[in-house]
Amino acid sequence: MPIRCALVCFLSIVSTPNISMITAEDFTRCRQKDSKLNECLKMAVPDALRRMKKGIPSLSVPPMEPLHVNSINVDSGSGPVVITQMYKNIKLHGLTNTLLTLYKADLKNYRLRTDSITPKMEFIADYIMRGRILLLPIQGKGVANITMVNLVVKHDLIGEPVVRDGETYMHIKDYRVKFIPQKVVLYFSNLFNGDKVLGDNMNEFLNSNSDLVFNELKESYEKSLSSVFQNVTNEIFDRVPMNKIFLEE
Numbered sequence: 039m040p041i042r043c044a045l046v047c048f049l050s051i052v053s054t055p056n057i058s059m060i061t062a063e064d065f066t067r068c069r070q071k072d073s074k075l076n077e078c079l080k081m082a083v084p085d086a087l088r089r090m091k092k093g094i095p096s097l098s099v100p101p102m103e104p105l106h107v108n109s110i111n112v113d114s115g116s117g118p119v120v121i122t123q124m125y126k127n128i129k130l131h132g133l134t135n136t137l138l139t140l141y142k143a144d145l146k147n148y149r150l151r152t153d154s155i156t157p158k159m160e161f162i163a164d165y166i167m168r169g170r171i172l173l174l175p176i177q178g179k180g181v182a183n184i185t186m187v188n189l190v191v192k193h194d195l196i197g198e199p200v201v202r203d204g205e206t207y208m209h210i211k212d213y214r215v216k217f218i219p220q221k222v223v224l225y226f227s228n229l230f231n232g233d234k235v236l237g238d239n240m241n242e243f244l245n246s247n248s249d250l251v252f253n254e255l256k257e258s259y260e261k262s263l264s265s266v267f268q269n270v271t272n273e274i275f276d277r278v279p280m281n282k283i284f285l286e287e
């Protein structure tokens with residue numbers, strides 16, 4: 039097997055018996071100098087993501103389906119939504135069905151920009167919340183389901199070179215995301231200590247105002263999830279030299 043490795047074919051180099059089904063031949067190869075580099079990456083990244091469904095233990099890449107996140111705290115202090123929310127045991131479903139619609143790699147400046155679309159991303163978590171939405175008090179403790187339909191995400195990865203043992207690694211120091219869902223469906227179980235009538239009414243109310251509710255919470259979600267995406271990316275980028283991720287020749 040030639041050691042001229044391609045995007046994410048590093049998986050095969052570091053493969054353990056657990057992931058022995060992943061081989062170099064399975065991955066799309068992209069070369070830095072290829073005039074179609076961006077087109078190539080557009081195909082290769084979602085493909086790699088699907089192959090990471092169950093995670094890669096040797097690289098500490100967690101399973102992607104679902105992706106577990108410990109906790110997120112949301113504090114929205116002003117405007118029509120004043121609310122404190124705590125989410126724990128978060129599971130994100132649907133990320134591995136993500137497609138990239140745009141990829142702009144500027145490797146000289148260690149900058150990657152990409153737009154993705156996820157047909158359906160479900161955010162399922164234990165929640166506790168208390169606050170006010172459009173003057174209505176809301177409180178509860180149960181399971182939340184926040185489903186984003188046709189979620190467009192704009193990713194902006196700002197990297198820097200880190201040289202170690204003569205190899206250059208592309209460490210991502212800042213990872214920014216913007217979420218633009220076409221539609222958001224919210225469901226919170228056990229609102230108002232399980233009062234069914236109040237709970238059903240509130241869920242209905244939240245969904246008829248889902249644009250407003252989501253916009254107030256969006257920034258907190260973006261901040262938390264971008265740090266998750268950054269960690270996952272760096273688990274790979276800090277371990278695999280840049281010229282093995284983006285082929286030099």
Ligand SMILES: *[C@@H]1O[C@H](CO)[C@@H](O)[C@H](O)[C@H]1NC(C)=O
Binds near residue numbers: 160162184185225
């Ligand atoms: C979450 O909500 C969506 C949209 O209503 C639904 O399709 C999905 O089955 C729900 N998921 C869970 C785990 O309840």
Ligand SMILES: *[C@@H]1O[C@H](CO)[C@@H](O)[C@H](O)[C@H]1NC(C)=O
Binds near residue numbers: 265266269
């Ligand atoms: C990302 O990694 C840092 C450093 O290892 C850690 O402190 C932080 O909790 C991680 N964030 C998430 C969301 O996993």
